[in-house]
Amino acid sequence: MGDWLSEVANWWFAAVALAMGYAAYRVVTSANVVHAVLALVATLGGSAVLFLLLGAEFVVWTVVLVYIGAVIVLFLFGIMITRAPLGYEAELDHPPKTKALAAIVAGAMFLLIGWTLVDAFGTEEVTASVTTVGDIGLQLFGRFVLPFEVVSLVLLAALIGGIVLARQDPVDIEDQR
Amino acid sequence: MILNQFLILGAFLFSLGMYGVLVRRNAVLVLLSVELMLAAVNINLVAFDAYLRDAIAGGQIFALFVITVAAAEVGIGLAIVLLIFRNRQSANVDEMDLMKL
Numbered sequence: 259m260g261d262w263l264s265e266v267a268n269w270w271f272a273a274v275a276l277a278m279g280y281a282a283y284r285v286v287t288s289a290n291v292v293h294a295v296l297a298l299v300a301t302l303g304g305s306a307v308l309f310l311l312l313g314a315e316f317v318v319w320t321v322v323l324v325y326i327g328a329v330i331v332l333f334l335f336g337i338m339i340t341r342a343p344l345g346y347e348a349e350l351d352h353p354p355k356t357k358a359l360a361a362i363v364a365g366a367m368f369l370l371i372g373w374t375l376v377d378a379f380g381t382e383e384v385t386a387s388v389t390t391v392g393d394i395g396l397q398l399f400g401r402f403v404l405p406f407e408v409v410s411l412v413l414l415a416a417l418i419g420g421i422v423l424a425r426q427d428p429v430d431i432e433d434q435r
Numbered sequence: 436m437i438l439n440q441f442l443i444l445g446a447f448l449f450s451l452g453m454y455g456v457l458v459r460r461n462a463v464l465v466l467l468s469v470e471l472m473l474a475a476v477n478i479n480l481v482a483f484d485a486y487l488r489d490a491i492a493g494g495q496i497f498a499l500f501v502i503t504v505a506a507a508e509v510g511i512g513l514a515i516v517l518l519i520f521r522n523r524q525s526a527n528v529d530e531m532d533l534m535k536l
Contacts, residue, residue: 262437265436267436268436268440271436271440275440275444278444278448279444279447279448282447282448282451282452282471283451285451285455285467285468285471286451286452286454286455286458286459286468286471291461291463291464294464294467295467298467298470298471301448301471301474302474305474305477305478308441308444308478308481309478309481311436312441312481312482312484312485313485314481314484314485314495314498316495316499317477317481317495317498317499317502320499320502321477321502324502324503324506325470325474325502325505328506329470329505329506329509332509332510332513333463333466333467333509333513335513336463336466336513336516336517337463339517339520340462340463340516340517340520340526349460349527350459350460350461350464351458351459351460352457352458352459352460352529356457356458357458359457360453360454360457360458361454363453363454363457364450364451364453364454364457365450367449367450367453368446368447368449368450371446371449371450372443372446372447375439375442375443375446376439376443379437379438379439379442380439381437381439382437382438382439382486383436383437383438384436384437384438384441384482384485384486385436385485386436386485387485387488389484389492389495393492394492394495394496394499397491397492397496398496398499401491402496405500409500409503409504412503412504412507413503413506413507415507416506416507416508416510416511417510419510419511419514420510420511420513420514421514423511423514423515423517423518424513424514424517424518426521
């Protein structure tokens with residue numbers, strides 16, 4: 259434990275992990291929809307700091323740009339459009355009985371995964387080694403070029419699907435006239 | 436840094452996300468909790484990438500793929516929520532019970 263505390267990166271980790279834990283707790287318990295989304299921003303920001311600690315440069319900027327930049331804005335639009343109750347609202351959650359069951363399930367899940375991890379990895383060390391954007395680019399367009407192209411197709415399908423699902427039916431618009 | 440500090444934080448966030456999925460009534464908040472679970476998985480992938488000193492950076496590239504698929508999932512998911520809201524004037528998951536006997 260003394261060794262663990264002597265490393266500066268671990269202090270960073272402890273601070274970020276505490277903040278992330280609290281923010282994640284707010285995501286799932288907040289009675290205010292917008293606060294929940296903003297807590298998710300804090301959690302994702304924290305995960306970006308962890309990626310920096312591990313030396314994963316490109317993933318950091320992707321998380322900041324794609325997750326915090328784009329996905330969160332999409333969520334805020336979703337909240338506004340579906341007129342989810344802004345402000346404090348008790349009706350956002352299931353009744354307390356369901357909550358207790360869910361807490362038991364989630365707690366059991368955490369204990370199971372945690373015990374397995376401690377059993378499997380104990381105190382194995384991990385050292386950060388910086389992976390530059392160049393390294394990632396070479397791998398992405400070399401070995402991983404086929405999955406990369408497939409993912410672009412998935413994004414195209416999601417784009418078209420999103421438009422088709424969300425746009426108003428032409429027949430309905432015709433009826434409204 | 437030990438590997439387990441990252442993995443256990445990831446497990447904690449994943450469990451919280453699962454709690455959120457089970458507890459939330461509003462469909463947008465259920466999607467939000469799914470995002471939390473995906474973020475937890477990303478921490479694991481990058482931690483294992485550093486641990487194994489992967490020469491082809493497989494962990495990081497998979498984290499990037501997870502982020503991409505998560506973006507697609509949010510796009511489609513919110514479109515479906517929007518459609519349900521338009522048809523039923525409600526985005527609560529327990530009111531979507533047309534197929535219940």
